[in-house]
Amino acid sequence: MSNLKEVFANKKAFIPFVVADDPDIETTVANVLTLAQNGADIVELGIPFSDPVADGPVIQKADLRAFKADVNTNVVFEIVEKIRQKSSVPIVFLTYLNIPFKYGYDKFCQRCQELDISGLVIPDAPIEEQCELKPYAEKYGVDLIPLIAPTSADRIEKIAQSATGFIYVVSSLGVTGVRDELAIQQLSETIERIKKVTDVPAAIGFGIHSSEQAGKLATIADGIIIGSAVVQIVADGGDVQKNLGEYALSIKDAISVKA
Amino acid sequence: MKEMQKEAKDVSHYGEFGGQYIPETLMNELKNVANAYNKYKDDPDFLKELHDLLNNYANRPSLLYYADKMTKDLGGAKIYLKREDLNHTGAHKINNVIGQALIAKRMGKTRLIAETGAGQHGVATATIAALFGMKCEIFMGKVDTDRQKLNVYRMQLLGAKVHPITSGSMVLKDAVNAALQNWASRIDDTFYVLGSAVGPYPFPEMVHDFQSVISKESKAQILEAEGRLPDAVVACVGGGSNAIGSFAEYIDDKDVELIGCEAAGKGVDTDQTAATIERGSVGIFHGMKSLFLQNDDGQIDQVYSISAGLDYPGVGPEHARLAELKRAKYVGITDDEAVNAFEYIAKTEGIIAAIESCHALAYVMKLAPTMSKDKIIICTVSGRGDKDVASIAKYRGVDIDE
Ligand SMILES: Cc1ncc(COP(=O)(O)O)c(C=O)c1O
Numbered sequence: 001m002s003n004l005k006e007v008f009a010n011k012k013a014f015i016p017f018v019v020a021d022d023p024d025i026e027t028t029v030a031n032v033l034t035l036a037q038n039g040a041d042i043v044e045l046g047i048p049f050s051d052p053v054a055d056g057p058v059i060q061k062a063d064l065r066a067f068k069a070d071v072n073t074n075v076v077f078e079i080v081e082k083i084r085q086k087s088s089v090p091i092v093f094l095t096y097l098n099i100p101f102k103y104g105y106d107k108f109c110q111r112c113q114e115l116d117i118s119g120l121v122i123p124d125a126p127i128e129e130q131c132e133l134k135p136y137a138e139k140y141g142v143d144l145i146p147l148i149a150p151t152s153a154d155r156i157e158k159i160a161q162s163a164t165g166f167i168y169v170v171s172s173l174g175v176t177g178v179r180d181e182l183a184i185q186q187l188s189e190t191i192e193r194i195k196k197v198t199d200v201p202a203a204i205g206f207g208i209h210s211s212e213q214a215g216k217l218a219t220i221a222d223g224i225i226i227g228s229a230v231v232q233i234v235a236d237g238g239d240v241q242k243n244l245g246e247y248a249l250s251i252k253d254a255i256s257v258k259a
Numbered sequence: 260m261k262e263m264q265k266e267a268k269d270v271s272h273y274g275e276f277g278g279q280y281i282p283e284t285l286m287n288e289l290k291n292v293a294n295a296y297n298k299y300k301d302d303p304d305f306l307k308e309l310h311d312l313l314n315n316y317a318n319r320p321s322l323l324y325y326a327d328k329m330t331k332d333l334g335g336a337k338i339y340l341k342r343e344d345l346n347h348t349g350a351h352k353i354n355n356v357i358g359q360a361l362i363a364k365r366m367g368k369t370r371l372i373a374e375t376g377a378g379q380h381g382v383a384t385a386t387i388a389a390l391f392g393m394k395c396e397i398f399m400g401k402v403d404t405d406r407q408k409l410n411v412y413r414m415q416l417l418g419a420k421v422h423p424i425t426s427g428s429m430v431l432k433d434a435v436n437a438a439l440q441n442w443a444s445r446i447d448d449t450f451y452v453l454g455s456a457v458g459p460y461p462f463p464e465m466v467h468d469f470q471s472v473i474s475k476e477s478k479a480q481i482l483e484a485e486g487r488l489p490d491a492v493v494a495c496v497g498g499g500s501n502a503i504g505s506f507a508e509y510i511d512d513k514d515v516e517l518i519g520c521e522a523a524g525k526g527v528d529t530d531q532t533a534a535t536i537e538r539g540s541v542g543i544f545h546g547m548k549s550l551f552l553q554n555d556d557g558q559i560d561q562v563y564s565i566s567a568g569l570d571y572p573g574v575g576p577e578h579a580r581l582a583e584l585k586r587a588k589y590v591g592i593t594d595d596e597a598v599n600a601f602e603y604i605a606k607t608e609g610i611i612a613a614i615e616s617c618h619a620l621a622y623v624m625k626l627a628p629t630m631s632k633d634k635i636i637i638c639t640v641s642g643r644g645d646k647d648v649a650s651i652a653k654y655r656g657v658d659i660d661e
Contacts, residue, residue, distance in 0.1 A: 050558040051427065051544065053436050054282045054443075060426060072556045097280055098543045102557030124280045124543070149284040151446065159283075170284065 002118035002143045004042070004165040007090055008201035012255040013041040013166075013223030014214075015203055016230045016248060017094065019062035020045050020079050021071035023234075029082045031234060031244055036089035038245040039252025044121065044225065047076045047095035054096075054123035058228040062235065073103050080115045092119040092145060092165075097129070105133050109140040119143035119165040127159055148194065148202075150186060160194040166201040166223065167194060171208065188220040211254035218255035226251065271460030274583060276576035279459040281546040285439075288446045293461040295366050300468065305361060312357045313472065316390070317347045319354075321473075323480035323637070329607050329627075336490065336630035338623060341477050341639045343501065344612060348386050350379040350642030351470060351501040356452055358469035360387045363450030370394040370445075373452045374438040376403055376431035376497065377568035377615060378410025379642050380454030385419035395419040398437040400430040403567045409646050428561035431497075431571045435545055455498025456575030459546030463575050470504025477637055478508045485635060491516040491626065494639040495618040496536075496589065497568050499575035501641040506587060516588070518626075519578060520618040522564030523591030533562040534591035535574045536582050544572075549579045565594040565654065568615040568642075596621040598654055601644060613642035614651065 007013055016035050020028055032043050048063035048071050055063070080091060093112070100108040100120070112120070120142060125133065130144055137144050143165025148156055150172065160167060169190060172183070187204060194202050204217050205225025214224045233243050271277050279289055299305040313319040322342040330338045343351040356373075363371060371388045372395070375381030381397040388395035397419050404411050404423040414421050427433035435458075442451040456466040474492070481489055492509055494502035496519035509515040525531035527538060532552075539550040544559055552560040552572040564570045581587035597614055600621035604610050612620060616639070623638045630636070644651075652659045 051432065051436050053439050053545075067558075072558075096543075098551075098553070098557040098559075101543050102553070102555065123282045124546075126279065126281065126283050126286050128286075129278055129280050147283040149282070149286075151284050151287050153287055155283075155287060 001164050002141055004090060004118045004143055005201060007041050008166065008222045011041070012218045012221070013201070013203060014039050014248070014252045014255060015042045015044055015205070015223055015225040016040050017044040017046060017225065017227035018234065019059065019066055019231060020047055020076040021066035021069045022062040022231070023065045024069050025075065025079055025082070027234070027240070028079050030241060032083050032089070033087055034241045034244050035248050036087050038248035040089065040248055041223070042090040042092060042118070044092050044094050044227070045076070045080070047073060047093055047099050049096040049099060052096065056228060058231050058235070062231045073099060077111050077115060080117065084115060088116065090118045091116070092121055093117055094121040097122050097125045097133070100133065105136040109136040109142050112142045113140035117142060119145045121145045121147070121168055123147060127162060148190060150183070156190060156193045157197050160198045160200070163198060163200045166203050168225065169194070169202050169204045169221065171204050171206045184216065184220070187217070191220050211250045214251050215254035224251065224255055270464070273577045273580035276547065276549050276579040277460055277463060278548050279546060280543050280548065281459045282443060284443045285446070289459055289461070291366065292362070295362050296461050296465055299362060299365055305365070309358060309361055313354065317353045317357060318345060319472065320476040320480070321345050323477055323484065325484065326608050329604070332607060333624060333627040335627040335632065336634035336636045337632070338627055339481065339484070339489070339635065339637045340610070341473060341505065341637055343473065344610070344616070344640045344643035348379070348383045349645070350383065350613065351473060351504060351639070352380040352383040352454060353386070354472050354504065355454065355466050355469040355500060356380070356383040356387050359450070359452045359465060360391060360393070363452070364391060366450065368393070368448055368450040370396070370449045371452050372396050372398065372438055372441055372449055373454055374398050374431065374434035375454060376400070376434065376570055377566065377613065378403070378407040378414065378646060379568065379613070381419070381421070382410050382413050382417070384452050384454070385414040385417035388419065389417045396441070397421045398424055398434040398441065400428070400434050401425050402429040403431065403434070406650055407567055407646055409649070431567070432545070432559065455500040456503045456577060457498040457545055457547060457549070457573060463547070463577055466500050467503045467507060467577060470500050471507035473501065473504035473639060474506060474508035477505070481635065481637060488512055488515055489635040489637045490514070490630065491518060491636045493518045493520065493619045493623055493626070493636060495520045495569060495615050495641060496574060496578060497522070497571050497615065498573070499578040501639055503575060503577055505639040506581070510586065517581070517586065518622065519587055519589045520592050520622045521589055522566050522569035522618055523593045524563040524565070526593055527591040531563040532591070533564040533570050533572065535572060536578065536589040537591050539574070547576050549576045550574055550582070565597065565650070566614045566618065568613070569618060590622055592618040592621045598651060600624060601647070601651055610640065611644040611648070612640050613644045614647040616641045617644070
């Protein structure tokens, strides 16, 4: 088990997402460091997959930019190595199961441990299909962060009970992307049910972009995950470091008041 | 295969293959589909409605036609063609669509979505949606909407909305991605009618069961015609639905050789291929563990075949298992061989067969002469080839006005 849980102690965690190698190695390293310096408590780093079925158009485009830069699994590890020379910010990977499967679960999780990667978020590995990966994740102290969706219903308790690190609560149906309407009522019910069976923190993600939304959701969750909105700032170009830094601070500020 | 089920981890696996590698959002819905399927699959009312539609709407049983001229010309084994091309809508796809749509109806769904490659599965889904009064949306790669224009218009005529998919390589796998995404965003009223023996459990099993009507019929028909079982059964393999349907009833008959024909494109050893079983490796994609064409990092390849219906980087988990057990054999057929078979079967038997099916026919052209005259081959003609006429003309450099 990693130290992820401690990150949530006494504060609401801000968890931004960036795609590794979008658009190149140096920029990704700089982006992660900027986010870490401006309030990110955990950084979620995406390992691009050719067919990201759980991701919306913004992240799909970022994956394509990374493929243009010839990203592969070892390049992503190289990026983390560079980040680690300057920062110990907790990092989790987001990827699809075929990536660690092909790399070899043992070798992949071992690399994660060496680079102090705390956890893995794998959208196409529901808990029933984690059994092959789990022994290796446990061996190397890497948390498998489960997702709970608005459709999880009777599965909520089962998923929450087996979770370590934190739980990724999916705010809306479908794929990642920026959304305006979030069903706060349903989300808070889901989180209440989670809290009844575990003290593993629950962070909300999918579709969050404004600091106002983040602030509202921070009243019911332990952390806020922001993906597409962050990736869009990277895509927009200009002074990305400045824009990312300001955005991160505004989110951190919005969620901290509630803590 | 009874023996296969016994050793399986559970009903959702075929040896190590299969499973439900799908986002959490869809897990409960998959369970609902599996529960509904298991509830109805032996239900007399369901079966009555299924068989009534298969026989009185889809034109089953399909003929098992003795291809006398082809047999004589090739000079070896007797060749029987299982004529799925004569089904309503022109391919085997309708068998599975009727079954799944009846499940959808019983689940109270009002909207059907489907992926399609060649357009045959899309046409079948649009057809049944029209018949059942359901809404229908079809996802099809942009490359395929361009090369199968006739089928796009057929779907529109039937009242379906066709979404050309411009992500990725813009072919079948990208259409599956888009259909899965659409399903995840709208499960309340929507049923995803998966068109091949792929995807997460229970789809491979449902598709197997609904397509096994092909071999149930062919077995009875060949026993009637010849008084014995065939020596070989040959079918083309994209995701593997017509092949699993053609094999199903013979899997326990060890003396019947089962042969699946994959699209080798420009050649099995080129990078312009879709020969998944010969060239692929174990991976996890589209909800299943199976064999995939992919690179060393696990990125799924952009595959190639002249045939839009075989242009898929994976294969159904049951085929991966049959290949591993060596119960079935899988061979690659190139574009050239398939196009030659397209022309051969037209001139010899007066049948314009789908370019997908011509991959199986091309192998029969090689196999039959090596077998003695007392041997019997059954080859499934999975669909008719009207949809392919324009692109074959183009392949031959003939300019025809579509
Ligand atoms: C006529 C025909 N045959 C074969 C196929 C390949 O699918 P499968 O391998 O599932 O039978 C298709 C798919 O579009 C088709 O249209």
